[in-house]
Amino acid sequence: MKWLMNLWQTLNKPAKYLTLGSISLTAFVMGIIFWGGFNTALEATNTEEFCISCHSMESKPYQELQQTVHWSNHSGVRATCPDCHVPHNWGRKIARKMEASSDVWGWVFNTVNTSEKFEDKRLEMASREWARFERDDSLACKNCHNYDSMKWESMSKLAQKQMKRAAEKDQSCVDCHKGIAHTLPDMGTARAPQLIAEVGTGPSKFTNEQYYFSALTKPLFFSAKGDVEAGTLNVATKVKILESKENRVKVSISGWRKQIGAGRVIYFDFGINMLTAQLSKEAAKTEGVINGFEEKEDEMTGLKWQRVETTLWTDAEYLITEQQPLWDYARTTFRSSCSVCHTQPDEAHFDANTWPGMFQGMIAFVNMDQDTQALVQKYLQQHSSTFVKKEH
Amino acid sequence: MTTKQIDQEESKKRKRKELKALGFIIVVLFPMLSVFAVGGYGLIIWLMQIFGGVTPH
Numbered sequence: 014m015k016w017l018m019n020l021w022q023t024l025n026k027p028a029k030y031l032t033l034g035s036i037s038l039t040a041f042v043m044g045i046i047f048w049g050g051f052n053t054a055l056e057a058t059n060t061e062e063f064c065i066s067c068h069s070m071e072s073k074p075y076q077e078l079q080q081t082v083h084w085s086n087h088s089g090v091r092a093t094c095p096d097c098h099v100p101h102n103w104g105r106k107i108a109r110k111m112e113a114s115s116d117v118w119g120w121v122f123n124t125v126n127t128s129e130k131f132e133d134k135r136l137e138m139a140s141r142e143w144a145r146f147e148r149d150d151s152l153a154c155k156n157c158h159n160y161d162s163m164k165w166e167s168m169s170k171l172a173q174k175q176m177k178r179a180a181e182k183d184q185s186c187v188d189c190h191k192g193i194a195h196t197l198p199d200m201g202t203a204r205a206p207q208l209i210a211e212v213g214t215g216p217s218k219f220t221n222e223q224y225y226f227s228a229l230t231k232p233l234f235f236s237a238k239g240d241v242e243a244g245t246l247n248v249a250t251k252v253k254i255l256e257s258k259e260n261r262v263k264v265s266i267s268g269w270r271k272q273i274g275a276g277r278v279i280y281f282d283f284g285i286n287m288l289t290a291q292l293s294k295e296a297a298k299t300e301g302v303i304n305g306f307e308e309k310e311d312e313m314t315g316l317k318w319q320r321v322e323t324t325l326w327t328d329a330e331y332l333i334t335e336q337q338p339l340w341d342y343a344r345t346t347f348r349s350s351c352s353v354c355h356t357q358p359d360e361a362h363f364d365a366n367t368w369p370g371m372f373q374g375m376i377a378f379v380n381m382d383q384d385t386q387a388l389v390q391k392y393l394q395q396h397s398s399t400f401v402k403k404e405h
Numbered sequence: 406m407t408t409k410q411i412d413q414e415e416s417k418k419r420k421r422k423e424l425k426a427l428g429f430i431i432v433v434l435f436p437m438l439s440v441f442a443v444g445g446y447g448l449i450i451w452l453m454q455i456f457g458g459v460t461p462h
Binding site: 024112 | 416431439
């Protein structure tokens with residue numbers, strides 16, 4: 014503490030022996046040295062050598078890049094890691110450098126040091142990178158690729174149409190061009206990590222006779238212990254918990270089924286093709302699994318429908334107490350995914366039985382995992398003209 | 406020691422103190438403050454990006 018007091022006393026008085034000239038000169042020179050050094054350090058962390066000095070970056074993303082046009086092409090220009098992954102604007106660059114502290118964390122604790130760990134985290138990491146590109150309007154791409162410099166004539170008719178529309182909106186490139194420099198994460202089989210991050214995995218204890226909602230498409234089982242699957246419970250479906258046993262809960266699912274075949278598909282309501290659960294043939298035939306009630310005939314199709322209640326077991330996870338967070342996530346996903354190519358229609362523009370066809374026809378154009386697909390489709394049906402009175 | 410010698414000794418001490426203080430400020434304190442300031446600026450932008458309407462994908 015004493016040296017600090019001494020220092021303060023010296024600093025607080027005009028210099029007696031050092032001249033103003035020598036002080037300002039040293040300050041000036043040190044300023045130059047410091048700023049030069051700072052920028053050199055900043056540049057050094059902005060080189061590809063620095064990026065791939067980590068094994069996890071060298072072994073996966075760098076190797077994958079070498080298979081793409083961004084590594085080698087007829088014009089001999091190539092993109093290095095920082096060209097795409099570090100914003101070029103100074104403020105954002107500094108922010109990205111601070112953000113990289115979490116990369117250091119990952120490096121210290123070996124978060125992605127093996128191929129398996131890397132693949133497990135690939136979707137999460139890719140999603141983060143896509144979010145960053147979207148936030149920056151793909152500025153990193155646009156440092157080289159410019160809508161104004163595109164030669165429309167040398168594009169195919171379809172490419173022209175898509176590109177011109179994107180140019181009009183100055184759209185972010187990765188909206189469509191995902192997985193062009195590194196391998197695309199497995200979107201089809203992943204269990205919607207972003208959705209779960211948003212809505213949570215649900216409570217650890219359940220109250221009997223209370224209603225819960227499935228946050229993912231879940232397997233159904235015959236018993237509390239066995240591995241024999243009895244079917245699947247659709248996402249965002251309301252179930253009543255009857256009983257909890259270790260890692261399973263007994264749920265009651267109500268809905269309607271068509272009186273055709275084994276009648277193993279349960280729908281949300283009479284005459285509405287909104288999936289609630291799909292049972293296996295075996296389950297549908299097993300006594301006591303499905304309890305049938307009153308029947309009604311659908312005049313449109315001539316099909317007989319029957320109100321049913323099903324009791325089966327499912328894992329005690331991904332059952333959440335509220336449905337609204339699921340709809341919120343679905344709405345955001347619907348709005349952002351569909352508006353990439355066209356103005357998305359109003360949810361209440363179609364009815365509940367029209368939406369699946371419309372939605373399935375478009376799904377090939379976007380990257381959506383199966384759980385999210387099912388959720389968005391259900392969201393659209395639940396908010397369609399069937400349930401929402403349009404204000405006209 | 407004569408008074409003159411004491412004075413000389415004092416001024417030498419003082420001069421060393423001033424040099425030390427200058428060195429400390431210029432080599433340690435100000436560079437550190439600058440790095441903190443720039444880092445803090447980056448952190449603020451980052452936090453703003455996290456909380457300020459950044460749509461997750």
